[in-house]
Amino acid sequence: MTLQPETRSIEPRPSGTGAAPASAYATPFAAQRGTRRLRLDPKYGSGPRQVDVDYLWCGAPGAPTVIVQGGISADRDVTAAGHDDRPGWWQALVAHGAAVDLERWRVLSIDWLAPDRLGAGSVSSEDQADALAALLGELGIAQAHAFVGSSYGAMVGLAFAARYPRAVGRLLLLAGAHRPHPLSTAQRSVQRGIVRLGQASGRVDEALALSRQLAVTTYRGSAEFGRRFAGGPEWREDRFHFPVEDYLAHQGRRFVERFDANRFLALSESIDLHDVQPERIPVPATLIGFPSDRLVPLADLCELQRRLHGPATLEVVESPYGHDAFLKEPEQLAPLLREALA
Structure with a gap:
């Protein structure tokens, strides 16, 4: 069973104030915000079951899809998508003309699954990865161009690439490693x-x-x-x-x-349950770390870079904001995201 999503095709809305009118954009914009019922087999559950997954898929119609996931308090609304006037939690980096350019890419994001929906006692990063992989199939996407993950989203990105290496072209991971410190x-x-x-x-x-x-x-x-x-x-x-x-x-x-x-x-x-073997991941990766991050030390990212099976680079960004630098440093991060996605 598939729950019908809300689908819109609208003119893009510029982010920020004083921007050009929507008609200045030549690229049309499509936003699909809804729920799909997917068959998943939770790691800590008692067997396969039907699970409702809430998602947002928005950007240029027909453009390559980029998965974007944040920390545990982030939701699917990574960017404003016409359903209301609120900016997304990563609006500075995911918007028309931004580093993750909605005129060039189509962004896919889900609300994190919790045990109540999974019908399991606990939820794993693998469960989140399975939900995203099943959603790609449901939407007819053979391969995502990239998986951009921050914090917990980076952990899920690693789990996704380990389980579905052919379903993603590259990883762009900020402040997240293969295991918790x-x-x-x-x-x-x-x-x-x-x-x-x-x-x-x-x-x-x-x-x-x-x-x-x-x-x-x-x-x-x-x-x-x-x-x-x-x-x-x-x-x-x-x-x-x-x-x-x-x-x-x-x-x-x-x-x-x-x-x-x-x-x-x-x-x-x-x-804290997350544990992925980097050697299982052949997907090219760009890692971004912050020396002031006390939750994900740079040493862990250096180890991750060494152990990844595929080619990997580590970008070090100086910031006073610690782990939250992925939210607070859009000007420093934008050129890194643009280069990695290109």
């Missing part, structure tokens, strides 16, 4: 413990917010925190408040507004 696993395990404690005590939202606050301290670099929050404390509400606390509280509230605790637990665990 044990220290990063330790940090995420504490975050999951906080959420489980909140579930047990009936304070789920508080626990999820606190877990997100702790996570944010691992996403960003020490230099950024030092620059932004170096001021002294302020006496407020019968205690001292330090400058960083308001920022962390805001991040926690925002996360609770848009994320479910069980989904967070499953996807966080999925990162």
Whole structure:
């Protein structure tokens, strides 16, 4: 059974303000945003089952497809696709005229699967890869031109290339490796413990917010925190408040507004279950790492580059933003993405 997607053929909308009118673009734009029911066999499930996969497929009709996937909190809306006015989570790099140019490519992205849809106790990076491969088949795409993955998306990209090497032309992976670093696993395990404690005590939202606050301290670099929050404390509400606390509280509230605790637990665990043998991957790869990234050390990316079976390059981008540099450095990343896709 296939659930019918919403399909549109519309004039492209320029990103940003003060851009040229839509009529300035010669290339038509198609956006398909919907759900497909696909047959998957979850790694931690009890056998094959039908699974609904939510996806976005947008760009120039007939253009080569580029898969784009982000971190565990990212969704299929990598770019604005005419369904509303909100920019996508990677709008600066995926748009008309951007590094991933929707006049040249057609971008495919899915919402990450969680155990409730899979009918499994846990979800693996291989399950996400299987969903993308099945979706390519359903859409009639023999091979994706490239898989662009950031953070968890990079892990899924590696799982995809290991399982379906003929289904993708090349990999472009940012801040993600073949396995999680044990220290990063330790940090995420504490975050999951906080959420489980909140579930047990009936304070789920508080626990999820606190877990997100702790996570944010691992996403960003020490230099950024030092620059932004170096001021002294302020006496407020019968205690001292330090400058960083308001920022962390805001991040926690925002996360609770848009994320479910069980989904967070499953996807966080999925990162730590990830383990791919690079020697199984013959697909050409471009790796991008950040020296300030404490979650995915450059040493892990160097090891990945050495062990990949296919040709691989490693680009090192200096940034104060740590793991979040893939979201915060579009100007530095744009030429690397353009070159790799070309």
